[in-house]
Amino acid sequence: KAGVTQTPRYLIKTRGQQVTLSCSPISGHRSVSWYQQTPGQGLQFLFEYFSETQRNKGNFPGRFSGRQFSNSRSEMNVSTLELGDSALYLCASSSSLHGYTFGSGTRLTVV
Amino acid sequence: TQLLEQSPQFLSIQEGENLTVYCNSSSVFSSLQWYRQEPGEGPVLLVTVVTGGEVKKLKRLTFQFGDARKDSSLHITAAQPGDTGLYLCAGPNNDMRFGAGTRLTVKP
Numbered sequence: 001k002a003g004v005t006q007t008p009r010y011l012i013k014t015r016g017q018q019v020t021l022s023c024s025p026i027s028g029h030r031s032v033s034w035y036q037q038t039p040g041q042g043l044q045f046l047f048e049y050f051s052e053t054q055r056n057k058g059n060f061p062g063r064f065s066g067r068q069f070s071n072s073r074s075e076m077n078v079s080t081l082e083l084g085d086s087a088l089y090l091c092a093s094s095s096s097l098h099g100y101t102f103g104s105g106t107r108l109t110v111v
Numbered sequence: 112t113q114l115l116e117q118s119p120q121f122l123s124i125q126e127g128e129n130l131t132v133y134c135n136s137s138s139v140f141s142s143l144q145w146y147r148q149e150p151g152e153g154p155v156l157l158v159t160v161v162t163g164g165e166v167k168k169l170k171r172l173t174f175q176f177g178d179a180r181k182d183s184s185l186h187i188t189a190a191q192p193g194d195t196g197l198y199l200c201a202g203p204n205n206d207m208r209f210g211a212g213t214r215l216t217v218k219p
Contacts, residue, residue, distance in 0.1 A: 004153075033207065042113075043154075043199070043209040056206045090153050092207075099144055100207060102153030 002027065004093050006103035013110050018079040021106045025072050025093030031055075032074040033100065034066060037088040046089075049074055081110045114138060115200055115210035123216040127189055132213040134200030135182045141203060143183045145174055148197040148212075190217045 005024040013019050025032050034046040045058035049068035066076040072093075078085055086109050092100035116135045124130055134143065142161045146154035158167050160176035160183060167174045171194075173186040187194055199212045 035209075042211040045206045045208070048206055058206065092153070099156045099159050100146075100154075100201075101156065102146075104151070105153050107151075 004091055004101050004103035006089075006091050006106050008106060009104065011106060011108045013081050013108065015081055015083060015110055017081050018077065019081060019108060020075055020077045021089055021091075021108075023074045023076075023091030023093075023103060025074070025091075026101055029093035029095050029101075030072055031094045032068055032072065033092045033094070034074070034076050035090045035092065036060075037090055037105070038086075043090070046076065078108075083110050086110045113211055114204060114208045115202060117198075117200060117210035117213050119213060120211065121214050121216075123218065124190055126191055126217055126219050128217075129186070129188050130190055130215070131184055131186045132198055132215070133182065133184050134210055136202070137181065138202075138204070139180050141180070143176060143180075144201045144207075145183070145185055146199040146201065146209075148199060149195075154197075154199055187215075190215075192217045192219050 007022045031050045033048040035043045037043045047066050048056040052068045063079045068074045088105045090105045092102045094100045118133050144159045145157045148154040158174045163180045164178045165176045171188045175184045195217050197212045197214050199209050201207050201209045
């Protein structure tokens with residue numbers, strides 16, 4: 001059973017640019033959640049999608065957005081990148097609230 | 112303020128020692144989970160505890176859920192260098208909330 005796949009693994013972007021990250025969940029999992037992880041803040045919840053609908057949203061500015069497709073694949077977009085957006089972005093899929101399976105993450109560096 | 116407070120923040124021990132890390136909250140959770148994360152990778156689920164007072168064992172790891180379902184602990188017996196990593200607890204609160212983690216280093 002394939003795990004959660006995130007692409008790309010690494011990204012370097014310039015301030016002001018925008019970026020799109022992709023996540024393919026475990027087959028059959030309809031829930032996809034996104035987290036931002038930084039050394040200072042730990043794992044911060046961005047948003048959760050279930051069956052193409054955003055179910056929950058964390059406390060991030062509107063520059064952070066996401067969507068989910070009919071095949072459960074999800075993308076998140078960050079526009080007008082800032083230096084502080086440098087982080088590990090993690091995607092997790094689940095079939096219940098009893099456990100998440102995370103991808104390996106996308107390491108975004110904004111210069 | 113984190114919904115889930117983990118302690119200690121850092122722990123460095125010698126191989127063979129025992130250790131306990133804690134996860135505390137003022138809120139009641141229907142379940143709590145423990146994850147381990149290694150550098151450059153996503154967290155990996157170790158266990159989910161659901162019932163107050165529940166104890167689960169996973170080889171040398173023992174997980175306990177408090178009777179009031181507000182806290183949990185992870186005890187490692189005879190730690191090994193392979194146990195090195197960031198240990199995170201998490202609980203559902205509309206979304207899944209994570210503690211800041213305990214960074215464990217086990218020296219050979």
